[in-house]
Amino acid sequence: MAPTTIMGIESSCDETACAIFQDNAIQSNVIADQSVHQKYGGVVPEVASRAHEKNIIPVVDTALKQARVDKKELDAIAFTRGPGLLGPLLVGVTFAKSLAFGLDLPLIEVNHMQAHVLAHFIEPPTPTFPFLCLTVSGGHTQLVRVDDYLTMEIIGETRDDAAGEAFDKAAKILGLSYPGGPLIDKYAQKGDPHRFSFPEPNVSDLDFSFSGLKTAILYFVEEQKKKDPQFVKENLADICAAIQYRIVSILLKKLIQAAEQTQLHNIAIAGGVSANKELRRKFKKEGEAREWNTFIPKFEYCTDNAAMIAQAGFYKYQAQQFVESDISPVARYPF
Ligand code: KG4
Ligand code: ZN
DSSP states (O other): OOOOEEEEEHHHHHHHHEEETTTEEEEEEEEOOOOOGGGGGGGHHHHHHHHHHHHHHHHEEEEEEEHHGGGGGGEEEEEEESSOHHHHHHHHHHHHHHHHHHHHHEEEEEEEHHHHHHHGGGGSSOEEEEEEEEEEEOEEEEEEEEETTOOOOOOEEEESOEEEEEEHHHHHTTTOOOOOOHHHHHHHTTTTTTTOOOOOOOTTTTBBOOOHHHHHHHHHHHHHHHHTHHHHHHHHHHHHHHHHHHHHHHHHHHHHEEEEHHHHHHEEEEGGGGHHHHHHHHHHHHHHHHEEEOOOOOOHHHHHSHHHHHHHHHHHTTTOOOBOOOOOOOOOOOO
16 A cells, blocks of 8 residues: 655744655655744734745745655645634645645645644654643643644643743843744853843743733843943843743743643643753753653754644544635634
8 A cells, every 4th residue: 555645734924834744754844934024023924925925836846856755646735724824824725725626635734733742743752642742832832631643632821922922022122133032042051040030920720921021021121221221232141041041930830730730741842942952951850850751852843844734634634634625724723
């Protein structure tokens, strides 16, 4: 029997991406980043949509070529339906529908946040079910109980800003370019995390809140700049280290609480913020102290990519979960 071959397409934010899954593995994973947003300090949806339109055909073409797969070998097309920016999603969804129609293939819709969790199955070591996953991205912060590839439940989430958003907004206050998360990660490495201190929110249950932290950073920076206009420049590493220290401490506190409540010992992190070096280091350390089996994705599968969409598509293909061609994207997509 011919091996199952799935194309995955991702366009929910500012990455246009395509990946090919065949022979139980990802054969190619192509991403076009949109550096055009840097000068605006954030993703401009209309600019992103136009860049997706320009990128999608070359990205899909390259993904097929790199995988040495002919489009006639494809068994299904999987695409991100949401959550994300509607304009950018529309480009990927429309392209996926057209390609599926042209090749007479079934269509598979994928929830982007579930795909971040399933990124753990792209390469070993893979978690065993059930496991707990802290998914931290630019738009979401979720604690997810995962019972099977397609059975997962959100048991805690943010009430306002996401963890990635907190990194990005803090970076903007400091005058750093977008996306700020990786820059704070970089500068923090040379900083003292305890010279400055930012408050910890008091949120019940397994929920998170980051908007108070953002306000505290803003007031602190404004206040210090009044006394010394060079304050940020001269203390950048220490400020970044303190911001990162607090975001990571908020995340790990709730993750530990969730692990205790659920009695789960297989614990994973996923999403763009799981690329953060301090989060990875402290997560591993907590895991060793608590005898967890910890799972951290490779860097390229933390931030947005289509490999995770193709991987999720494969599980949905096995379950024969297809959608009709009148499907449309959704900005919010709870599960
Ligand atoms: O998952 P992702 O690529 O896209 C969304 O689904 O949103 O996550 C993007 C987020 C951004 O907020 C970005 O600043 C953050 O992940 N991020 C990081 C790092 N790398 C990416 N945050 C902190 N440290 C990093 N190294
Ligand atoms: Zn994402």
